[in-house]
Amino acid sequence: MSEELILNEIENNTEEYIEFLRELIQAESYNPPGNEKNVALKIEKYLKNTDIKSEIFPFGENRANLIATLNNNFEGKNLLYNGHMDVVPPGNEEEWKYPPLSATIKGSKTNKKIFGRGAVDMKAGLAAMVIAVKILKKLGIKLSGNLILNAVADEETGGELGTMWCLENQLKSIKCNFAVIGEMSGMEPIGKGIAIGEKGNLHLKVITNGILGHSMMPSFSKNSINMMSEIILNLDKMDKYMPKINPPISYDRYKEIFSTLFPSKEQFERILNEQKALQVIFDAMTQFTKSFTIINAGVKENVIPDQCEAIINFRLLPCQTVEMVLYAIKKMTTEELGYEIKNEPIGNPKEVFVYFEVYQYGEGSYWQNWEESQDLKDFVDIIEKIYGKKPAYILAPGGTDAKFFRNIDYCPQTIIFGPGEALAAHTTNESIKIHDFINAIKVYTLFAYNFLK
Numbered sequence: 001m002s003e004e005l006i007l008n009e010i011e012n013n014t015e016e017y018i019e020f021l022r023e024l025i026q027a028e029s030y031n032p033p034g035n036e037k038n039v040a041l042k043i044e045k046y047l048k049n050t051d052i053k054s055e056i057f058p059f060g061e062n063r064a065n066l067i068a069t070l071n072n073n074f075e076g077k078n079l080l081y082n083g084h085m086d087v088v089p090p091g092n093e094e095e096w097k098y099p100p101l102s103a104t105i106k107g108s109k110t111n112k113k114i115f116g117r118g119a120v121d122m123k124a125g126l127a128a129m130v131i132a133v134k135i136l137k138k139l140g141i142k143l144s145g146n147l148i149l150n151a152v153a154d155e156e157t158g159g160e161l162g163t164m165w166c167l168e169n170q171l172k173s174i175k176c177n178f179a180v181i182g183e184m185s186g187m188e189p190i191g192k193g194i195a196i197g198e199k200g201n202l203h204l205k206v207i208t209n210g211i212l213g214h215s216m217m218p219s220f221s222k223n224s225i226n227m228m229s230e231i232i233l234n235l236d237k238m239d240k241y242m243p244k245i246n247p248p249i250s251y252d253r254y255k256e257i258f259s260t261l262f263p264s265k266e267q268f269e270r271i272l273n274e275q276k277a278l279q280v281i282f283d284a285m286t287q288f289t290k291s292f293t294i295i296n297a298g299v300k301e302n303v304i305p306d307q308c309e310a311i312i313n314f315r316l317l318p319c320q321t322v323e324m325v326l327y328a329i330k331k332m333t334t335e336e337l338g339y340e341i342k343n344e345p346i347g348n349p350k351e352v353f354v355y356f357e358v359y360q361y362g363e364g365s366y367w368q369n370w371e372e373s374q375d376l377k378d379f380v381d382i383i384e385k386i387y388g389k390k391p392a393y394i395l396a397p398g399g400t401d402a403k404f405f406r407n408i409d410y411c412p413q414t415i416i417f418g419p420g421e422a423l424a425a426h427t428t429n430e431s432i433k434i435h436d437f438i439n440a441i442k443v444y445t446l447f448a449y450n451f452l453k
């Protein structure tokens with residue numbers, strides 16, 4: 001009965017929800033520098049006069065985190081909804097069809113979209129979570145647990161000042177039974193994804209050190225650019241020095257999961273063979289990847305450069321460590337290329353060596369017992385009911401704030417589910433389908449009701 005009540009309430013108030021989402025998009029929160037307080041104030045205003053306790057925790061220059069709770073009792077089950085308020089800067093605004101802060105609505109009657117920076121990543125997910133709390137309060141449904149809304153800053157620049165700060169300071173004493181991060185999780189052509197883990201992210205600095213000299217007789221020198229190109233060309237050979245780590249969901253298991261989402265196995269196989277994008281997605285979810293993203297060398301047109309510096313961006317499977325990567329790449333460099341490794345980036349002028357340095361690292365994580373969870377099955381059933389199609393379990397190829405929940409063991413049972421397509425994030429003309437946004441409100445509200453009743 002209450003489910004009907006909730007769905008009717010949502011259908012009758014979609015205009016209000018759309019307006020609220022537009023307000024969040026219009027509240028500028030480009031990070032850097034952040035300005036998340038602009039968004040926090042809009043959320044506070046929206047929850048005003050509802051009897052929901054909402055508190056803003058300001059920091060820095062116009063930045064803030066926010067926590068709102070459905071009630072004041074934390075003794076029962078606690079469900080936590082987390083969404084970030086910051087967005088990436090819009091890039092060249094001239095290239096946008098509609099100004100990135102305009103939140104312009106366009107599209108046909110059945111497929112209306114809201115355009116703007118953050119529409120997908122992730123003001124739609126955040127707005128839907130805020131609205132879910134408000135609906136449960138407004139309808140006055142008797143619930144035994146508590147729903148906690150955590151709107152955070154700093155996600156796009158690491159999350160230490162946002163989610164990490166909230167978990168370590170304001171939320172530490174609250175036992176969390178289940179958490180949802182509302183990041184966009186659409187995976188066209190598959191449909192909705194639901195992430196039970198995410199990959200790690202490692203930036204490794206590489207310096208090749210050769211011997212400086214005149215380019216008229218290059219063989220008297222040792223060209224550091226050539227050295228780096230050897231590493232680039234042979235990088236895949238490091239794989240054989242990496243220990244075998246199984247991904248949380250194997251390639252075969254993915255094929256099983258995904259083929260049940262299509263009318264027939266044959267149809268799925270056909271799409272899989274035809275669509276390169278799908279292969280790329282599968283690879284990203286089951287293997288570790290490596291990409292050179294920055295490279296610098298050279299001082300003058302006629303000088304053989306003695307130092308070349310590059311950054312390799314590795315995306316690690318959960319359970320793969322920095323130590324494993326360092327061991328493998330060093331082994332490859334010495335065994336396959338015959339170079340010496342040095343522990344500092346400078347040597348004497350005739351020294352030839354390679355230097356590695358961990359530049360930045362975010363650990364991957366996943367929920368180990370996800371397959372046994374009834375709560376997760378309930379969440380999936382609600383998505384299927386609202387969207388008319390089962391979602392697919394995935395490993396998120398990019399990093400989110402979910403890693404903080406899992407890696408400090410605050411709440412391993414943390415999932416990522418939200419409106420919007422993952423590939424639409426950070427793009428020019430970012431847009432969210434209104435239908436998808438409204439469906440997410442339904443999913444968040446129904447799940448909270450079922451989980452806490």
Ligand SMILES: [Zn+2]
Pocket residue numbers: 084121122155183
């Ligand atoms: Zn995001």
